[in-house]
Amino acid sequence: MNKRRPNPKQVPDPTEPMWRSTLRVAMPLNLSYIPIGLACGILLHAAGFNTFLTGLVSLLVFSGGGQFLIATMLTINSPLLSIVLMLFFLELRYALLSSSLSPYLKGQSNRFLFIFAVSLNDENYAINYLKFATDKKWTVREALAVEHYSLLFWATSNVIGSLIGSALKIDLSVVHFALTSLFLYMIVMQLKSHLTVLICLVSAVLAAFFMIVTKSTLGLVIATIVASLIGFGLEELLQKKMPNSHWLRRMHSPGSKKSAVEHSDAN
């Protein structure tokens, strides 16, 4: 039942072809993309995207949060520049993910890095980071195969969602909560210390304040920059002045794959 987490201790069958062993690793993620991809396709259809463009955006942007954001901002008639700017800030987090994968991709050609970066995404990152950190035999080709499987399932679910959206009448305010849930999930996965919880609260207050003041979603960008800088500054300060502060203490999280990654880092 519990197949969500890839088991790094599993002994690989040497006769198994690569396409099958990587598919086995990617499958839990592929399946979880189906409901979110369907919801995203329905919303993109409602925002006016045709089925072909829905497929194209899934292949080129390949970001659940990003595509939901495009759909939502289109339905409230935001200008192009503001959508692209918001998207940029949303996608900026990938800078962190790709930096942390870079030690495992040393010596690859720029062409390979290009192809790898195009299909990188939060979830296949989590799988590949865990595999690289725990499985010495995990190769960059296998990592790329996992990315491509997840891309295939994501794009297909989006296209099917777009077709469902054109066939059925669906309450969009409910479907839109899929994005809110996705963000809430990603927040919970990021909560590692009491300080991050504090920064969440700071960001929440700042976001409401700056959105009301600026009367635009630009408030989100300002709140994000200010809150992340406060977090960065506070952490530096605490590490210098009070290294044993409970704000820096690692939080307990049941069955976290992220913590498994950190433990293997420490070894």
Add this chain to the structure above:
Amino acid sequence: MNAVNNWNSTQHFWLIILGFVVAFVPRFVPLMLFTKRAIPEWFNEWMKFVPVSLFTALVVKDIFIDISSYGLVLTNYPLMIAAVIVIYIAYRTRSMAVSVIVGLAGVFLLSMFL
């Protein structure tokens, strides 16, 4: 969510191309730079707080901000309750799919009864 967007497919196409550029640059540039030289420590330390700040801001927008007037709304009870349920489910299960499906079902049922 009732407003109908009046962009045509050409405009959507250019949005996708620009979207690709802003999605691709943050994924590719660090990968290209840091496979060749070391990551500056401060950059990592700062970037660590970006996702959590941004996601929180976006959730606040979805639940507490009326997007047509940019006013504060504190009465979205179905969304507020569903959000608490999603946080709990995400914390217990660590599963993206379960969290999203429970969130959708929760908001659907709660908005029928509240």
